[in-house]
Amino acid sequence: MVMGLRRPSAARTAPLPGADPAETTAGDARIGSWALAVWLLLLTVAVVLLDTFTGNDLPLIPLLVVLPALASVFCTVRQTTGVAVWVTLVVVGSRIASTGAFWDVVFLIGFTALASALGVVACAARIRHATEVARLRSAAVALQRQILRPLPIVTRQVCAHGFYEPIEEDRFVGGDIYEVVQSPHGTRVIIGDVQGKGLPAIGTGFAALGAFREAAVREPDLTAVAGAVEDAVVRHNAFSAETGDAERFVTALLLGFDGGDRVRAVNCGHLLPWLLHDGAASAVDLHRTSVPLGIAELGGEARTAEWIDFLPGAALMVFTDGVTEARDATGDFYPFAERLGRWAGRGPDEVLKELQSDLQTFSGGVRRDDVAVLVLERPPAAGGAAPCPDAGTGEPAPQHP
Structure with missing residues (x-):
């Protein structure tokens, strides 16, 4: 039986010996680590500068909590964890240096840590589901190829x-x-x-x-x-x-x-x-x-x-x-x-x-x-099953009596 296609990622590497191909494919990053680091740094600098200009009347630092959620959709668990840790450190550092009420600072830090952790958990769940689907696809295609003769x-x-x-x-x-x-x-x-x-x-x-x-x-x-x-x-x-x-x-x-x-x-x-x-x-x-x-x-x-x-x-x-x-x-x-x-x-x-x-x-x-x-x-030789050349190798194909 003959049975979309996922475009190859620039960050994809060859699977390690013994690794599950389905798991390797599902866990591939859709954005390179260096590109992620650059974008993360630029966004952080932009938010921190805007937060400095607006002051305590309109704090913008809390907006950084959306970054782990976004990373969980496109990145690996390791990359999402890195984004979560970075965002938590930036929020903690900025709030400790602020003059806001103590419980407001504690609440914001706790909320950031929780949102970051949920982003990592969501990323792990996404990759786990993608791995299961990839294994199912691989099994289905392997079954088809076994049913149909080469x-x-x-x-x-x-x-x-x-x-x-x-x-x-x-x-x-x-x-x-x-x-x-x-x-x-x-x-x-x-x-x-x-x-x-x-x-x-x-x-x-x-x-x-x-x-x-x-x-x-x-x-x-x-x-x-x-x-x-x-x-x-x-x-x-x-x-x-x-x-x-x-x-x-x-x-x-x-x-x-x-x-x-x-x-x-x-x-x-x-x-x-x-x-x-x-x-x-x-x-x-x-x-x-x-x-x-x-x-x-x-x-x-x-x-x-x-x-x-x-x-x-x-x-x-x-x-x-x-x-x-x-x-x-x-x-x-x-x-x-x-x-x-x-x-x-x-x-x-x-x-x-x-x-x-x-x-x-x-x-x-x-x-x-x-x-x-x-x-x-027709086979090349009349009256007999003369071998036809294999399209892929040029060698004679196996005969079926």
Whole structure:
């Protein structure tokens, strides 16, 4: 399954050996210690000077108590403690030198110490919560990566290149899925997107993947494979309803490769595939798109398969809506068709690298959905599962009999 992004801080350092990465990330400062010290000194000098000019009629020194509260939002516990101690010392020093009533001075010093301590406690609570959320995100992404096999995947009929980028923000964790299975009936491929976000989406995606892996080998007909995945999603939804979770559906595209010049396709509400051939890119027009998996009873018609031309030298690109629905800073959608047309004459690995880099640049590194992309082509050697080069290393990819 494929599952915002936190911009790196200038103060971030490499975690110590043995340190918890989630805790290290959550505890990173958003402002450097030197910058904090400069701003703290300037604000203190400004408040003290204003307090001197206004005199006892309008004491401004008490305004410094807001600094530990502000530091607790942006700083580490150590930095917040330093700010709290500094503010307390400044207030104590200024009030001892003043001529105010004794109990007024004691009250102000006590209030400053209490507010400073609360700022430190609030900072520690914020970091503790952020650490728990970071651990949950890390666990969810690790679970997704274990469920999905690494790319490329090679079978006797297909070499599947691609990339998968999960969102690691807790409320945006998604359920993009993909799989390539060698079966007695040829190679079966699925790419899908679970409705909604969060950990429940991962569960639905896992149910769909498990059913596909089993049915792809067992069922001779691709529509029967789609039916098996449909049943699995329906059963998972029934269980989710019993436990109080929302029911979900899965948009998916299933493909069947038998080594010939045509590919069998069953589209369950998913984005259309694109054909890369002779230096051109074009969307494949499927006329028999059915409803997503999990809600077949609402469609009223049985799922049907159709054929896609897959001539020698051609490649099919399939993807999830994290590609087409990516936005830039102005809110415009990613111009997928235009950009893909520029790279259509290149090899699959080059197309994928350009697409991945261009998406990152276009969105400014801020994404709101998972991204899964597969480019499917014939293995280089006809009639055998010749290894395709790994997009990342240039080495032959592992074969899947």
